Every structure is written in structure tokens, then in C-alpha cells.
Amino acid sequence: MTLSLLDRTSVLPLYYQIQQGLLDQIRSGTLKAGDAVPSEQEIAERLGVSRMTARQALKSLRDIGVTYTERGRGTFVSANKLEKNIRQVLSFTEEMAARGLRASSKVLSFETVQAGEEIAAALHIQKGDTLFKLQRIRMADKSPMGIECSYIPQHLCPDLLKTFDPAASLYRTLSERYGVRMTVADEVVEAALVSAQDARMLQIPRGSPVFVFTRVSRVQSGQAVEYVKSTYRADRYKITHRLTRLNQELLTK
Amino acid sequence: MTLSLLDRTSVLPLYYQIQQGLLDQIRSGTLKAGDAVPSEQEIAERLGVSRMTARQALKSLRDIGVTYTERGRGTFVSANKLEKNIRQVLSFTEEMAARGLRASSKVLSFETVQAGEEIAAALHIQKGDTLFKLQRIRMADKSPMGIECSYIPQHLCPDLLKTFDPAASLYRTLSERYGVRMTVADEVVEAALVSAQDARMLQIPRGSPVFVFTRVSRVQSGQAVEYVKSTYRADRYKITHRLTRLNQELLTK
DNA sequence: TTGTACTAGCTGTCTATACAACTAGACGTG
DNA sequence: CACGTCTAGTTGTATAGACAGCTAGTACAA
Incomplete structure (x- = not known):
């Protein structure tokens, strides 16, 4: 040795x-x-x-x-491998790169909206507060992978509408320009049948299975900074993740 | 303070x-x-x-x-909550309890089989080695939640066929009787349409969406000890988990 | 053969101390 | 007002040493 x-x-x-x-x-x-x-x-x-x-x-x-x-x-x-493609907080670009694919996006809309009940609760802001809403089709190697819709409170990045280049990574922009680095996220995953409208955009048959992700991303302090709802093609996309057994003493009490 | x-x-x-x-x-x-x-x-x-x-x-x-x-x-x-129901390595019983449901099971089959190519590779054993195969319908509050099929190398628990009470928890039996405590698992999650046969057992319409889990559970040393394939109803079951951003320096090199 | 005692080597816990690096505020100077 | 300087308080890194608790092997005695 x-x-x-x-x-x-x-x-x-x-x-x-x-x-x-x-x-x-x-x-x-x-x-x-x-x-x-x-x-x-x-x-x-x-x-x-x-x-x-x-x-x-x-x-x-x-x-x-x-x-x-x-x-x-x-x-x-240990025989555990350090796998690059276990699910973690990554930008779409990073995640596709880990899978050996080239990511690109098509912006469907980019605007400000008022927060509704659900998003306000998730992001711990007031109902009616201003949010950026960014809706994109996510492509991997030029064919559609999913539809993604992000909501971000305006006060975190006041001039995002002007400064954000939709071709660039939202995560990188938030990190470099505004110091907002998302390090943890809570996610709910559902399996569902694709809607007629989404089927067209994703170029899959009606009735195909899809993943529906609802994610709240947080910074180190735990403050929620992003609410994302996305629909991913199940024929192209799989989740690979690692589970661990948490220390029960910390949770049960 | x-x-x-x-x-x-x-x-x-x-x-x-x-x-x-x-x-x-x-x-x-x-x-x-x-x-x-x-x-x-x-x-x-x-x-x-x-x-x-x-x-x-x-x-x-x-x-x-x-x-x-x-x-x-x-x-x-931090504003992160210590949530009980984030996805981790849990027995079905524990997981349902965390969701406030009562778990039960119906054993479909319990036998020994020879390992095929795929499972042998996943469990790091030889093709043809003897495995226990335990197939169960998982019920929550008395209605079906999913179908689960576990494979465990016989040499880890030679007399399991005799000692295991199918009404008991497999995880608890492995832990208490054989000292096999699974602490980490790698899982692939797919969304799919239910097969005709599974639809009957799960009591859901044909063409319903389901989750398909393929899981390899490991002990602390990283040795794989269980291969599980399961199909869960997407109308009753959602995944809730927490993602973190791993230290990139550790992975990229 | 069985069991006991001992030993070497390992990780787990804890102490006391030192200095480096950074933050935030107070203060003074130009 | 703007800009350094200083200081008190904080975490980060590192040292040297001590004892407890556990493992695995060896030697010895019953």
C-alpha cells in the first residue's frame, strides 16, 4: 500500500x-x-x-x-459505485450530459404571473406575489424528452426577464448572476397518461405513460426558490436513484 | 437560549x-x-x-x-423539514406506516429458482445459483397497492423456506435471523401501462399507468443481497423524495 | 476440547490548544 | 461620504495525547 x-x-x-x-x-x-x-x-x-x-x-x-x-x-x-447518474439536484443540461445526451430547449413562454394558492404555499410567499414563469420543451439529442414549467419569485432576481438568455441554463444564470444555488429539492413523482395536448408536443401517441414531477428546489438555508412542474416521456426517460436507510432515531421522535 | x-x-x-x-x-x-x-x-x-x-x-x-x-x-x-415520508430503504410495512396506512400481503408463490443472466449479474452471483423467489401482492388498508417479486440468494439464509412466516416482514426476518440488514439500494423507476394480468390482480382498468421498480438492495459493505421487481398502482402510489446536489469534485474525475 | 486470560491493533470519544480564514461592525481618516 | 484599519466573534484546519470499547488471535490452564 x-x-x-x-x-x-x-x-x-x-x-x-x-x-x-x-x-x-x-x-x-x-x-x-x-x-x-x-x-x-x-x-x-x-x-x-x-x-x-x-x-x-x-x-x-x-x-x-x-x-x-x-x-x-x-x-x-465498499462495493457501492460512485455513480454519476443517480438522481440528484442537476440542471437538465447536466443531467442529460451524465446520460451521454446533448440537451437543448425550446422556450414556449417566458413571462410574469401572479402566484396562486398552491405555488404560494410551496414557495412560502403571499398569494398574488409576482413570479417568473418559464415554460420549455426539453430536448435530448434533438428529440423531445419532456415539458417543463418553472416558477421563481421575482424578488430573487428582479431583472431576469431582461438578463436571461433562454438558450442558456436557468440554473447557471441564477447561480452566477444572483448567487442562488439550489442544493436540495423535494420532489413528488407520479405516473400518468399523457394529455392530448402534451402528446402532440412530446410527439408520442395518445395514452402513453409519462412521469409527472412536482419539484420544490431550495437553497442551503432551506428557503424554497423554485417550483417546477414537468411531464417527461416514460419511453425515453427512467429514474435511477440511490436510497439509503436514514437513522430512525432522528425521525421518529 | x-x-x-x-x-x-x-x-x-x-x-x-x-x-x-x-x-x-x-x-x-x-x-x-x-x-x-x-x-x-x-x-x-x-x-x-x-x-x-x-x-x-x-x-x-x-x-x-x-x-x-x-x-x-x-x-x-435550516427550513428543511425532517420528513418521515421521503423515500428511503424501508420495508413495505414501514413505508405504509409512514403514510398512515396498514400494510398486509398475500403470498402468490414462494419457491427456489435458478438465477438467470440478469439477476445473476445484478447480485454478483453465478448464473444458475439457487435463489429464493417470493412473489406477493401488497395491500394497504386491505386494497391492492402493488405486486412485488423478490429474489434472494439461498446461501444468505439457507433455511428460509422453513423459517419464514409469509405473514411476517421479510426484511425483519433477514435482519433478526440472519443479520442481513439492507441499508442502501439502487433503484430504477419506470412508468408504464399495466399488463392485462397485472390489471386483474391490482383491480384497476386495463391501460392504467403503473410504476415499475427494479431494485437492488445492499448491505453496508455494498454486497447486493436482494433483487426486487415490483409494479405499483399509480393511482394510489406516489413517490416523495429528497434530492441533494452531490459534491461534483468527487464524481467527475 | 473448552474456556479464560492476555495482547496487539483498530475505531470511538474526548480534551486542550493553536493558528488561519472569514464576517460584521466600530472607528477614524481623508 | 467613502475608504481603510482594527477588533471581536465565528468556523475551518491541525496537532498531541488519553482512555474506552471492540476484534481477532495466541497462549495457557482446566
Whole structure:
């Protein structure tokens, strides 16, 4: 077992360098599923760091699920793969890229509207507040994948109507121009039959199955910043995600 | 701001007691969304622990998403709710209970079969290895919710055919009798039209939309232990889940 | 053979301390 | 008013050490 040496002049923290070194070895297959990762002691001695620093590096690997720990035995590489295409908060462009497809969009409408009951409740704003409404057809490799309709409170990005280039990524614009970075989202997924109107736009037969997503995206503070309703073709689109078992003690009480 | 005192004679770690104390205050509304949580310093002084212990408690809260941190400013309560019914690895019984429904099952078949190509690949076993196959209709409040078919390698639980009471929970039996605790699962979700046969069993019209789940459940080490294929009624069943944005640095390389 | 005691090695928890990096506000100067 | 400077408070990183609790193996005794 080799451990790459640390760059003590780097701005990158030591625990992060250690984490990345181990991750490299796991990705490259030097460390295989089931193998023992070097112990905290060993890392500490070999790299000349304190045990707590080594521990922090190992903990970060465990947190993302690539290793697991058995008390009194050691830390081992898990057989869980770091999959790029597990469902997470991504822009459509990013998500299609992860699937190896080229994303594009066709804007159907882009306007301001007044918030109705449901959206106001979801976004924690007043009924009647002004929202941007952006409706797009989402295309992957030039054929339609879904219809998406986003609502965003105007006060978060007052001049969006002027500054937003519909060809660009909405998420990127919000992040770069307004500092609004969505990091968590709650989503309800339904399976349904496509409506006649949607069937035309999606170029699928009437009565085809579709996914209907209702998503509320949030920033780090938990503040809801986007309400999205979308309809995706079930013949082209599948959901791939990873479930974990949460700590029951935290939820039940 | 009050902080409940610690029990130094308890087997529960100090950081855990602190975490629970803060969690109680958040749940009870004493600490509301956006409020500042006591700083590491303050917790350390008031409870007589070291700063690193206080830090560990705060980090555990951040990890589960109930707080977030701004460097140089402090730690704050997030508006994310700890929801019971976000999608996670649960037995059917547990999941229905979280939705306020009473689960029951009807066993259609319970037998051993030889693994085919697809399942062998998913479970990392040899084609032809012996599997238990358990096919059930899942009922919620006495009406059908879905059809589920589980495959489990025989070597994990050799005498399951004899010991398993079909009225009991498969997950609980595996956990208690064989120490097989599934903690993570990868799932593919499709939307489709119900087959004629399934429509009869689910008591829904032909051509209704359904969810089709293909799930591989794993234990902590990442070893796959269960392959499940299920068909759920879309008129009664919705998916509710929480997405997060993963650290891109970890995935892209 | 069975069980007990011991040991080496591992992770889990906790302390005490230090310095770096950042935020927000107060204060003074031009 | 605008712009630095300073300071108090906060989180981030890192060190060195201590003891508890668990695992797996070894050695020894009954």
C-alpha cells in the first residue's frame, strides 16, 4: 500500500488531499471492494499527520458511501459505485450530459404571473406575489424528452426577464448572476397518461405513460426558490436513484 | 437560549446528547428556521465540554440537513423539514406506516429458482445459483397497492423456506435471523401501462399507468443481497423524495 | 476440547490548544 | 461620504495525547 505524499504548501487541506489520494486508489482499482483501507494510525505515521486528521479523511469517505467501518477491525472499501447518474439536484443540461445526451430547449413562454394558492404555499410567499414563469420543451439529442414549467419569485432576481438568455441554463444564470444555488429539492413523482395536448408536443401517441414531477428546489438555508412542474416521456426517460436507510432515531421522535 | 445539561454517567456520547438537545429545541420550535444555533465556543463553555466535542455535535446536525453553516458567521437552523415520508430503504410495512396506512400481503408463490443472466449479474452471483423467489401482492388498508417479486440468494439464509412466516416482514426476518440488514439500494423507476394480468390482480382498468421498480438492495459493505421487481398502482402510489446536489469534485474525475 | 486470560491493533470519544480564514461592525481618516 | 484599519466573534484546519470499547488471535490452564 502506497500513500501519495502531501503538499504542505497547498491551499487544499491535508485531510482533503488524503481523501483524494485514497479515492484515486479506489477508482483506479488499486484498492478493490472489500480491501482494507490503511488504518488511521498507519496514515498518520506514514504521512506525518495527526491521527485526527487521518480520521477526518476516512470519515469523509465513509460519508459518501465509498467505504464502511467496522469497529475494532478497520475501514474497508465498499462495493457501492460512485455513480454519476443517480438522481440528484442537476440542471437538465447536466443531467442529460451524465446520460451521454446533448440537451437543448425550446422556450414556449417566458413571462410574469401572479402566484396562486398552491405555488404560494410551496414557495412560502403571499398569494398574488409576482413570479417568473418559464415554460420549455426539453430536448435530448434533438428529440423531445419532456415539458417543463418553472416558477421563481421575482424578488430573487428582479431583472431576469431582461438578463436571461433562454438558450442558456436557468440554473447557471441564477447561480452566477444572483448567487442562488439550489442544493436540495423535494420532489413528488407520479405516473400518468399523457394529455392530448402534451402528446402532440412530446410527439408520442395518445395514452402513453409519462412521469409527472412536482419539484420544490431550495437553497442551503432551506428557503424554497423554485417550483417546477414537468411531464417527461416514460419511453425515453427512467429514474435511477440511490436510497439509503436514514437513522430512525432522528425521525421518529 | 438554554442548553440542557449533560449526563456524564450515561453510555450515550456527549456529542450525541448535545445533538439531541438541539434537535429537541428545533423540533419544539424553540429554535426556528433561520435562527442561530449556539456557537461552538458557547456550547463548549456552557456545557463544560471541549470545543471539538461541541463541533462534532453541530457537524452531525449539518450532515442530516437540519442546520447549515456560514464560515465566520455561525450555524443556523435550516427550513428543511425532517420528513418521515421521503423515500428511503424501508420495508413495505414501514413505508405504509409512514403514510398512515396498514400494510398486509398475500403470498402468490414462494419457491427456489435458478438465477438467470440478469439477476445473476445484478447480485454478483453465478448464473444458475439457487435463489429464493417470493412473489406477493401488497395491500394497504386491505386494497391492492402493488405486486412485488423478490429474489434472494439461498446461501444468505439457507433455511428460509422453513423459517419464514409469509405473514411476517421479510426484511425483519433477514435482519433478526440472519443479520442481513439492507441499508442502501439502487433503484430504477419506470412508468408504464399495466399488463392485462397485472390489471386483474391490482383491480384497476386495463391501460392504467403503473410504476415499475427494479431494485437492488445492499448491505453496508455494498454486497447486493436482494433483487426486487415490483409494479405499483399509480393511482394510489406516489413517490416523495429528497434530492441533494452531490459534491461534483468527487464524481467527475 | 473448552474456556479464560492476555495482547496487539483498530475505531470511538474526548480534551486542550493553536493558528488561519472569514464576517460584521466600530472607528477614524481623508 | 467613502475608504481603510482594527477588533471581536465565528468556523475551518491541525496537532498531541488519553482512555474506552471492540476484534481477532495466541497462549495457557482446566
